[in-house]
Amino acid sequence: MIKNLIYVSNPVGFNEKNIKNILETSNINNKKNKVTGCLIYRQDLYLQFLEGPQKELEFTYNKILSDKRHTDIHKLSENSTKRRLFTNWAMRGDPLMTSMWTHKDIKDGKVKKLNSNESLKLFEKFSREIDQFN
């Protein structure tokens, strides 16, 4: 069994340099820790799905929790599962994936209010979309 979790947060100082840095660090660490998943990012939102062995997942999430590059970190879902949704670690900035949310929706906390099942369904959909492009 592996674990997965989904959280949402508010970017702080969102810029290309930060994104590049997060991507590079995550690529190295996640490979080492057998963590896969997907980070959706836009100016007003981080939405991340992480999956892997429990210990490594907790270790990674704890580091993310204390990262100053985002605030208001809010866990939406946490589950045990036999199957990974993502075979790699991916980071997606495409606006297409989250175009269903306006900036106002996000400001109003629409993503934060998703329940566990709704947020999981979203990443199941994203995982199929990402697979199509790989």
Ligand SMILES: Cc1cc2nc3c(=O)[nH]c(=O)nc-3n(C[C@H](O)[C@H](O)[C@H](O)COP(=O)(O)O)c2cc1C
């Ligand atoms: C939105 C966001 C997502 C992140 N995702 C990951 C991740 O998946 N894996 C990871 O190792 N670090 C991630 N980080 C970076 C960690 O917070 C932390 O800076 C990093 O793990 C430190 O790596 P080090 O211990 O190798 O220096 C993320 C940071 C942010 C702000």
